[in-house]
Amino acid sequence: MEHVLSGDARIAWRSDGDTGKPALFLCNSIGTDHTAWEVVMPQLTQHFRVIRMDTRGHGESDAPNADYTLNQLAGDIEAVATAAELKQFDVCGVSLGAMMAMAYAVNQPQRLRRLVLCNTSTHMDPQAWQQRMDTVRTQGLAAIADMAMSRFFTPEYVERNDPALQQVRERFLKLSPEGYTGCCAAIRDMALTEQLHRIQVPTLVLTGARDVSTPHAAGQAIAERIPGAQIRQLPAAHISANEAPELFCEALVDFLID
Template sequence: MPHVVSGDARIYWRSDGDENLPPLVLGNSIGTDFAVWDDVLPRLMRHFRVIRFDARGHGASDAPAGDYTLEQLGNDLDAVATAAGAESFDYAGVSLGGMVGMWYGINKPGRLRRLVLCNTSCQMDPKAWQTRIDTVRANGMQSIVDMAMGRFFTPEYVERNGIPYQRVRTTFLQTSATGYTGCCAAIRDMQVADDLHRITVPTLVVTGERDVSTPPAAGEFIAGRIPGATTRMLPAAHIAASEVPLQFCDTLIEFLTDPPVETEQDRYDYGMARRRQVLSPAYVDARNASITPFNRRFQAFITRYAWGEVWTSSRFEDTTRRIAVLSMMLALGRWEEFEMHVAAALRAGIEPAVIEETLVQAAIYAGVPAANTGFHLAGKVIEKHKQG
C-alpha cells in the first residue's frame, strides 16, 4: 500500500484513473476513511484522476497519540499531493476534509486550482467537541456510533440500512479512538474563520438541507467570507456523496470541469469520439464509409445528439446504459439495433451473463416472446464473438 511520511505519521493514499486527466484530491470526514467516496468514484474517474487518502488517525494512516491540528492535517494533504505527482490539483473535502481544505486554501494556495468545501464549518463549539473527546476516550467508538450515524444521514437513509450505510457505520466503529479524538481536537481548536478572505481560488460551498452537524447557515457563512465563492444545497444530511451520489457528482463535475462543447462542431467531434469508444473504431469507420449525400445530415444529427449528449453523460455507468438500450431495443423490436449493441457490449468486455440477466428481466416486463427472440439473436452474436 502506498504511504507517504508527513511529520510523525505515515499517510495512506491511492490514485485511481487515467493519469492524463486533471487530478482531483478528496478528503474524508471525521470517522470515515477514503472509502466514503466509493459511491461516486466510478463516475468521477470519467472526468478526473482521483487521489484519495485517509486522514491522519483514520483508515490505514497512522494514528499518533495526542491532539492533532489543522496545520498537521493540511501538511498531510500537501504530502499526499506531492507523492502523487500533482503539481496543481482541485480539492474537495467533506466535513473535516472541508476544514482541511480551508486551511490549505489560506496557507498553501499555490497548488490549488479550485476548491470544493462540502458540509463543513469554519467554527464549532469547542466544549461540545471536548465532551465528545472525553466520551470516546472513556467508552470507545461504540458509545457514539448511533449519534454519529444520525448526524451523518437522514432518518430515512438510516432506516433503509443499505450496503453503503452499513459500510460507513462499520468503518466508524473500526476507526482508532486515538486517531478520532486527535482529529476532534483539530476541530475543537480550529481557527480559520478570520482568514477565509485569503482564499483566492474559485470556491464552491456545498451544503445539505437536512444537515444538523453543519447546517446550511454554516456554509453560507463560509461562502460569504471567501471572495467570489458560490453555494449549492443538496437534499441530504451530512454525507451527501453517499446519500445523493448522482446530485453530488453533478455538482462537483459542473463546477470543476470546463464545458467540452462550445460549438456544434465540438459536439460532433465529442460525439464521434464517444461513438468510436462505445461501438469500436472498426464498426464506426465501416458505418461512416456507407454515408451518402441522402443520409449525411441525419448521421451527423445522430452523432451530435445520441453520442454527443446522451452517451457522453457520465450519470450512468456504461454497463447500465448498455442494459437500458438493450432492454428498450428488445421491447420495441428494433432487432438490428439490438444485435449491434449486443456485439458492442461484448467487444467492450461485458460478460454474456449480464446480457442473459437483462433478457431474463425483459421477459417479465416486455414479454416472453420478445425475450425469446432476444435470446436467439444474442446467442448467435455471442457465438460469433467467441469465434473471433
C-alpha cells in the same frame, strides 16, 4: 494503498483513474476513511484522476496519540500531493476534510486550482467536541456510533441500512480511538473564520438541506467570506455524496470542468 511520511505519521493514499485527466483530491469527514467515496468513484473517474487519502488517525494511516491541528492535517494533504506528483489539482473536502482544505488553501495554495467545501463550518462548539473526546476515551467509539450515523445521514437513509451505510458504520467502529480524538481536537481548536478572505481560488460551497451538524447557514457564512464563492444546496444530511450521489457528482463536474 501507498504511504507517505508526513511529520510523525505515515499517511495512506491511493490514485484511481487516468493520470492524464485533471487531478481531484478528496478529503474525508471525521469518522470515515477513503472508502466512503466508493459510491461516487465510477462517476468521478470518468472526468478526473482521483486521489484519496485516509486522514491521519483513520483507516490505514498512522494514528499518533496526540491532539492534531488543522495545519498539521493540511500538511498531510501536501505530503500526499507531492508523493502523487501533482503539479496542479482541485480539492473537495467534506466536514473535517473541508476544514483541512480551507487551511490548505490559506497556507499552501501554490498548486491548488479550485476548491469544493462540502457540509462544513469554520467554528463548532469547543465544549461539545471536548465532551465527545472524553466519551470516546472512557467508553470507546461504540458509545457514539449511533449518534454519528444519525448526524451523517437522514433518518430515512439510516432506516434503509443499505450496504454503503453498513460499511461506513463498520469502518467507524474500527477506527483508532486515539486517532479519532486527535482529529476531534483539530475541530475543537480551529480558528478559520478570519482567514477565509485569504482564499483566492474559485470556490464552491455545498450544503445539505437536512444537515444538522453544519447547516446551510454555516455554508452561507463561509461563502460570504471567500471572494467570489458559489453556494449550492443538496437534498441530504451531512455526507451528501452517499445520499445524493448523482446530484453531488453533477455539482462537482459543473464547477470543476471547464
